[in-house]
Amino acid sequence: MSQPSTDDPRYKLASILAPPQLARLGAIGATLIAATAAFAWTGGYFSPNRLDQSRMIDAFEADNGVHPGFRRNHAKGVCVDGTFDSNGAGARVSKAQVFQPGRVPVFGRFALSGGVPMVADAPTIVRSLALNFSLPDGEAWRTAMINIPVFPLKDPRAFYEQLVASRPDPKTGHPDPQALAAFVAHHPETAQAMAIIHARGFSSAFANATYNALNAFLFTSAAGVATPVRWSAEPVDAFVPAPTAADGDQNYLFESLIARVQEAPAQWHLILTIGQPGDPTDDATLPWPADRERIDAGTLSVTHITAESDGNCRDVNFDPLVLPDGIAPSDDPLLSARSAAYSTSFTRRAGEPKTPSAIQTTNQPATSQTATRP
Amino acid sequence: MIKPFSLLSRLLHWTMAILILAMLFIGVAMVSSLSDYHRLVSIHKPLGILILILVAARLANRLINPAPPLPAGMPPLLRFAAHASHWLLYGLMFALPLVGWGMLSAAGYPIALIGPFHLPAILPHDAVLYAVLRPLHTVLAFALFATFLAHLGAALMHAVVFRDGVFQSMTR
Numbered sequence: 001m002s003q004p005s006t007d008d009p010r011y012k013l014a015s016i017l018a019p020p021q022l023a024r025l026g027a028i029g030a031t032l033i034a035a036t037a038a039f040a041w042t043g044g045y046f047s048p049n050r051l052d053q054s055r056m057i058d059a060f061e062a063d064n065g066v067h068p069g070f071r072r073n074h075a076k077g078v079c080v081d082g083t084f085d086s087n088g089a090g091a092r093v094s095k096a097q098v099f100q101p102g103r104v105p106v107f108g109r110f111a112l113s114g115g116v117p118m119v120a121d122a123p124t125i126v127r128s129l130a131l132n133f134s135l136p137d138g139e140a141w142r143t144a145m146i147n148i149p150v151f152p153l154k155d156p157r158a159f160y161e162q163l164v165a166s167r168p169d170p171k172t173g174h175p176d177p178q179a180l181a182a183f184v185a186h187h188p189e190t191a192q193a194m195a196i197i198h199a200r201g202f203s204s205a206f207a208n209a210t211y212n213a214l215n216a217f218l219f220t221s222a223a224g225v226a227t228p229v230r231w232s233a234e235p236v237d238a239f240v241p242a243p244t245a246a247d248g249d250q251n252y253l254f255e256s257l258i259a260r261v262q263e264a265p266a267q268w269h270l271i272l273t274i275g276q277p278g279d280p281t282d283d284a285t286l287p288w289p290a291d292r293e294r295i296d297a298g299t300l301s302v303t304h305i306t307a308e309s310d311g312n313c314r315d316v317n318f319d320p321l322v323l324p325d326g327i328a329p330s331d332d333p334l335l336s337a338r339s340a341a342y343s344t345s346f347t348r349r350a351g352e353p354k355t356p357s358a359i360q361t362t363n364q365p366a367t368s369q370t371a372t373r374p
Numbered sequence: 375m376i377k378p379f380s381l382l383s384r385l386l387h388w389t390m391a392i393l394i395l396a397m398l399f400i401g402v403a404m405v406s407s408l409s410d411y412h413r414l415v416s417i418h419k420p421l422g423i424l425i426l427i428l429v430a431a432r433l434a435n436r437l438i439n440p441a442p443p444l445p446a447g448m449p450p451l452l453r454f455a456a457h458a459s460h461w462l463l464y465g466l467m468f469a470l471p472l473v474g475w476g477m478l479s480a481a482g483y484p485i486a487l488i489g490p491f492h493l494p495a496i497l498p499h500d501a502v503l504y505a506v507l508r509p510l511h512t513v514l515a516f517a518l519f520a521t522f523l524a525h526l527g528a529a530l531m532h533a534v535v536f537r538d539g540v541f542q543s544m545t546r
Contacts, residue, residue, distance in 0.1 A: 006447075008445065021535055031526070043402035044407070050406075054406075138484050138485065138493070317483070325490035336413070337408035339415075350505040
């Protein structure tokens, strides 16, 4: 028998569309539509108004304008390099490599909160310190900390509502004080947190500020014991209260930081505050009791400051959930939301054209001064 | 009747079918979720690498154990569609994890899999490169979902309309 040269009639259009087949074709079509609908539903396409990472970053852009190439929050900043010298004390609560005794390289970024990259420095704008601890075998620990003792917003929804309430009125160019007051009235936890923040007060400079991670994390020891921890970077430089008014110089906080680090490395103690059962891990607006055990895990030294540019801290997402083995997220709903929103901000700015940052450094790190013989 | 696929081929096909569908749904969910983002990303990355390993094994298996021939009476156009869509599926199954790995490298992220185990970067840290690869990952993912729909539709056509044994060669 030779191979039939003609096509099998079952593949002909007439037989595919024959009346007995129509119900089967309909069932196949319905299956494909159902699969597509399930996919679209999972991606949130049927609920365009739900709060997701795009909407959160859109709210930052609506409040601050779009400044291409810059972070959507903490837009004004400068890059730092340094080291972390672990004294080994943190190894009691976490098996993370960073807590073994020894030195690891660190880079990071000092910044002002808010999405305006050319904003003038001012005493009570929240300051941030973001860090990347570079650990062996490709591991890293990233953290983004701020100089207030508690966070004023308890979850992503409150964060978004606060952004909406802070939106500048197109007529005045300023946020509507009534909208902000109404927001706080609906969020007693924010009012309580603001009272704690104001009671603490702000320091005069970047180098003498305490930076707090605020969200709780779960540390796991080598023995497998999990411990809730909040960490902070506490300055070696003595606290000096902030003046009531800005210095007048647009960049006075950053200029004083640059001058300070030129003199000698600026240093912080990495303090791990150990939570007890019942301490809130899912609400960064609530402080933990003041008598909680504190472990001084080692010293952070900031040795160099450089302007943001290609490939340095500018192009790094300080995602607070880039964590080493031995540190895991807690049940704080802000953590996953921060990770998601930072990623969206990073993706948007990565592809945008870049313009120079507000803070430029004239000096180069000492390492670039290669000795040349005459 | 059509000769069935080898047991190993069927095992690889159905395992990967479940993993890839899960992966597509996890991917589309995580980029639009604040509360589940981290949980889903933490599954997405190691699962992507598992799929990359499996598709490499599957390509080797396919070269060693070729697919059974299509029915002799299938017209050339349908044959072409069958072959082209399969090579497209293979291409996307390789491209998606590689672009994902590459984009994490270009973004300067540590590429965490499970516990302390990390993968090396396969591309230099370059924000502009990341800005190209990140949307490419999305486009390829939607292309893979579309190709999956075509594959599912064609499989069901073979099963209930053509009834030519092609569907059974993978289910038996």
